[in-house]
Amino acid sequence: MTTAEAVAEPGVVPPSSRPIPAARAPAGAAIRRPDVLRYGDVDANGRVDVMDAVRLGNYVVGNPVDVFLGAEDFALAANPHPFNLPGAGASDDALPPGREADGSGRVNVLDVAMIARRAVGLPVPIVGDTVPASRRVAP
Numbered sequence: 620m621t622t623a624e625a626v627a628e629p630g631v632v633p634p635s636s637r638p639i640p641a642a643r644a645p646a647g648a649a650i651r652r653p654d655v656l657r658y659g660d661v662d663a664n665g666r667v668d669v670m671d672a673v674r675l676g677n678y679v680v681g682n683p684v685d686v687f688l689g690a691e692d693f694a695l696a697a698n699p700h701p702f703n704l705p706g707a708g709a710s711d712d713a714l715p716p717g718r719e720a721d722g723s724g725r726v727n728v729l730d731v732a733m734i735a736r737r738a739v740g741l742p743v744p745i746v747g748d749t750v751p752a753s754r755r756v757a758p
């Protein structure tokens with residue numbers, strides 16, 4: 620299957636459409652809005668594991684990816700780096716995780732690397748922590 624064929628399948632997001640639109644869930648699956656959103660848990664299954672790193676790695680290099688979270692939740696879960704410690708992004712945290720010093724938020728290979736480190740059991744701050752409810756868009 621070529622990339623062009625994969626893009627044409629339902630539920631597969633073409634890389635050119637980033638940030639991921641919420642309407643493109645995998646066939647047979649629904650976009651999830653978990654009660655607890657964790658940094659690094661891009662497939663919203665409640666844990667940070669190697670599949671999160673694989674999925675986000677594919678996203679970062681522009682491969683089509685399945686979508687499990689709405690665009691706003693994905694932007695938070697996929698972007699734990701820079702960690703901007705202390706704090707996990709509560710409302711009184713001036714520079715939350717994932718926000719660059721210039722105010723932008725970029726999902727890149729550093730996010731993938733930190734998620735992969737956590738997935739293999741290495742200590743990594745922020746990844747796996749709960750995204751404060753105050754950072755999430757209200758339902």
Ligand SMILES: [Ca+2]
Binds near residue numbers: 659661662666668671
């Ligand atoms: Ca996960």
